[in-house]
Amino acid sequence: MNTIEVCLTHELIQQHELAGKIVVVTDVFRATSCIVAGLATGVKAIKPLIEVDDCRELQKQGWLAGGERHAQKIEGFDLDNSPFSYMSELAKGKKVAMTTTNGTLAVNKSLAADEIMAASFGNLTATANYLQKQKKDVVVLAAGWKGRPGLEDVLFGGALALATGFEIIGDSTHLAIAGYEVAKDDLLGYMQRASHLQRLKNLDITDDIAFCLEIDKFDIIIALQDGVLMKK
Numbered sequence: 001m002n003t004i005e006v007c008l009t010h011e012l013i014q015q016h017e018l019a020g021k022i023v024v025v026t027d028v029f030r031a032t033s034c035i036v037a038g039l040a041t042g043v044k045a046i047k048p049l050i051e052v053d054d055c056r057e058l059q060k061q062g063w064l065a066g067g068e069r070h071a072q073k074i075e076g077f078d079l080d081n082s083p084f085s086y087m088s089e090l091a092k093g094k095k096v097a098m099t100t101t102n103g104t105l106a107v108n109k110s111l112a113a114d115e116i117m118a119a120s121f122g123n124l125t126a127t128a129n130y131l132q133k134q135k136k137d138v139v140v141l142a143a144g145w146k147g148r149p150g151l152e153d154v155l156f157g158g159a160l161a162l163a164t165g166f167e168i169i170g171d172s173t174h175l176a177i178a179g180y181e182v183a184k185d186d187l188l189g190y191m192q193r194a195s196h197l198q199r200l201k202n203l204d205i206t207d208d209i210a211f212c213l214e215i216d217k218f219d220i221i222i223a224l225q226d227g228v229l230m231k232k
Helices: 010-015 031-040 052-060 103-108 121-132 151-164 171-193 195-201 206-212
Strands: 003-007 022-026 045-049 064-069 095-099 115-118 138-142 222-225 228-231
Touching (some): 003 010, 003 151, 003 171, 010 103, 010 138, 022 121, 022 151, 031 045, 031 103, 031 115, 031 206, 031 222, 045 103, 052 064, 052 095, 138 151, 138 171, 151 171, 171 206
Parallel strands (some): 022 115, 022 138, 045 095, 064 095
Antiparallel strands (some): 045 228, 222 228
């Protein structure tokens, strides 16, 4: 049976063996929720980048630039870090160069894996179904916030572990599953204690928060292909 383990933050990814495995990167608030929503509704491709200047260079070549720093839109960018901006008419049919504080960094830290996927609650079941068909072990990389664990990402890791039915590896995975079991009947209510949700509330984006916690809104599988995230 395949195994699944949760890495609590991108700062701990070096403690996990990635070769031969699939890494599923999740950044629920909000990078991978944006990626899932955008690619499900018409965005052509998303290139996850670490540096703002790299996005600006692609913007000069006709790409849209999207993302955030410290949860706020970057000056001169076309899109912020709201899933609604990635579902806008502006984004349809376009390629997006994206940089975020945690999510795109987590993708770039996972390049030793056989395959890198992006997932959130919005494509939970589709991702689990795909993984069940693969003969590879899985690491769920919870992006977290500036090196610290993020409750929302850890809970997603627990949800995905349960959905796959894979053999559970590591205490962090058991913690993630235990948390999700407690939270699953009222994710939005449970998440009121999350530190990153409090940061986002200060930005008055309650619609984003609720959207990012909706389960199975999209039937889409997303993977990194030739350096860009695309529908698989």
